[in-house]
Amino acid sequence: xxxxxxxxxxxxxxxxxxxxxxxxxxxxxxxxxxxxxxxxxxxxxxxxxxxxxxxxxxxxxxxxxxxxxxxxxxxxxxxxxxxxxxxxxxxxxxxxxxxxxxxxxxxxxxxxxxxxxxxxxxxxxxxxxxxxxxxxxxxxxxxxxxxxxxxxxxxxxxxxxxxxxxxxxxxxxxxxxxxxxxxxxxxxxxxxxxxxxxxxxxxxxxxxxxxxxxxxxxxxxxxxxxxxxxxxxxxxxxxxxxxxxxxxxxxxxxxxxxxxxxxxxxxxxxxxxxxxxxxxxxxxxxxxxxxx
Amino acid sequence: xxxxxxxxxxxxxxxxxxxxxxxxxxxxxxxxxxxxxxxxxxxxxxxxxxxxxxxxxxxxxxxxxxxxxxxxxxxxxxxxxxxxxxxxxxxxxxxxx
Numbered sequence: 001x002x003x004x005x006x007x008x009x010x011x012x013x014x015x016x017x018x019x020x021x022x023x024x025x026x027x028x029x030x031x032x033x034x035x036x037x038x039x040x041x042x043x044x045x046x047x048x049x050x051x052x053x054x055x056x057x058x059x060x061x062x063x064x065x066x067x068x069x070x071x072x073x074x075x076x077x078x079x080x081x082x083x084x085x086x087x088x089x090x091x092x093x094x095x096x097x098x099x100x101x102x103x104x105x106x107x108x109x110x111x112x113x114x115x116x117x118x119x120x121x122x123x124x125x126x127x128x129x130x131x132x133x134x135x136x137x138x139x140x141x142x143x144x145x146x147x148x149x150x151x152x153x154x155x156x157x158x159x160x161x162x163x164x165x166x167x168x169x170x171x172x173x174x175x176x177x178x179x180x181x182x183x184x185x186x187x188x189x190x191x192x193x194x195x196x197x198x199x200x201x202x203x204x205x206x207x208x209x210x211x212x213x214x215x216x217x218x219x220x221x222x223x224x225x226x227x228x229x230x231x232x233x234x235x236x237x238x239x240x241x242x243x244x245x246x247x248x249x250x251x252x253x254x255x256x257x258x259x260x261x262x263x264x265x266x267x268x269x270x271x272x273x274x275x276x277x278x279x280x281x282x283x284x285x286x287x288x289x290x291x292x
Numbered sequence: 293x294x295x296x297x298x299x300x301x302x303x304x305x306x307x308x309x310x311x312x313x314x315x316x317x318x319x320x321x322x323x324x325x326x327x328x329x330x331x332x333x334x335x336x337x338x339x340x341x342x343x344x345x346x347x348x349x350x351x352x353x354x355x356x357x358x359x360x361x362x363x364x365x366x367x368x369x370x371x372x373x374x375x376x377x378x379x380x381x382x383x384x385x386x387x388x389x
Contacts, residue, residue, distance in 0.1 A: 041363045042356035051363040052386040059363045063387070067362030071369050076324025077355055084317035087310055141369065142389075149389040159386060181389075216309040272307045 052159035070137035090217035095256035125208035221248035222270035
């Protein structure tokens with residue numbers, strides 16, 4: 001195999017764009033916030049953004065999944081959208097396009113002490129997905145208090161609060177959300193100051209779906225053990241408590257790609273579309289690639 | 293199996309999953325968008341009898357329309373298993389939750 005020290009096109013693109021992630025997230029925000037008033041609510045977006053928000057271009061896939069489960073219908077469009085995005089990008093959507101993740105990223109810039117939730121709490125996302133998005137709606141319908149939309153903080157923040165303000169401004173009677181929704185919203189608003197992306201890491205059912213594709217998606221994180229000098233800088237670059245050199249495509253990873261800022265180039269974005277000769281490996285390191 | 297072939301297997305695994313799942317996802321999207329429809333009962337009107345006659349008892353809705361209705365709480369599943377629209381005329385502006 002030919003030894004190459006230069007970056008391939010994908011790696012060059014990644015290293016150029018990662019410093020501008022916040023701008024990419026802002027650009028996506030313009031797509032999700034419906035600036036032109038299209039309200040394409042027959043189409044699902046691949047991000048966590050409540051469709052009851054006065055500013056929502058598309059339907060929330062989790063709300064639609066839960067709604068279809070309550071109706072005992074199979075949601076072909078949602079499943080098709082999520083599988084297509086998931087198999088191509090994995091959870092890159094979470095790190096680069098999700099408006100709810102973006103909000104948490106922005107608040108995380110406030111200099112407050114930050115805490116990492118234990119790693120096992122990431123599994124709660126699957127409990128939320130199976131329990132409140134699929135099982136509870138299917139068996140108890142959408143009237144149950146554990147139906148995801150009844151306590152979703154995105155719904156509370158993006159839909160309930162704006163609607164309350166709108167009604168108050170219009171002089172109409174204010175409709176308060178239920179107590180559970182309000183309590184979770186308050187907890188969420190406090191926690192985002194002390195935990196980076198608490199919703200994404202602990203409870204997000206959409207992140208749970210995309211994370212399942214991290215180990216098989218077309219784009220993935222590649223670790224080259226021979227370039228790694230064990231400086232553990234990637235541990236500091238990763239804001240989610242993952243050790244990227246041990247598990248570059250961890251289920252908890254939101255693929256913000258910050259860890260690719262490693263100066264040795266041991267962590268890079270890879271893709272199945274790269275030609276073999278494009279993959280930057282030395283003869284020695286060819287035997288020490290980790291993608292799992 | 294040495295590490296080199298293991299690395300190749302991981303890459304091939306991703307390729308295989310992509311080749312298998314992308315067509316499945318596209319097929320689900322196309323089927324859902326164009327072909328999939330469900331029979332929905334119209335809202336039981338408590339208005340005059342004339343209006344009840346004017347409104348069909350049931351209709352076939354395509355999946356994109358069902359998605360839009362689901363986003364505003366516009367559909368409900370009855371104990372009989374049938375699905376009924378919760379509104380007639382203009383849909384609600386937001387979901388009931």
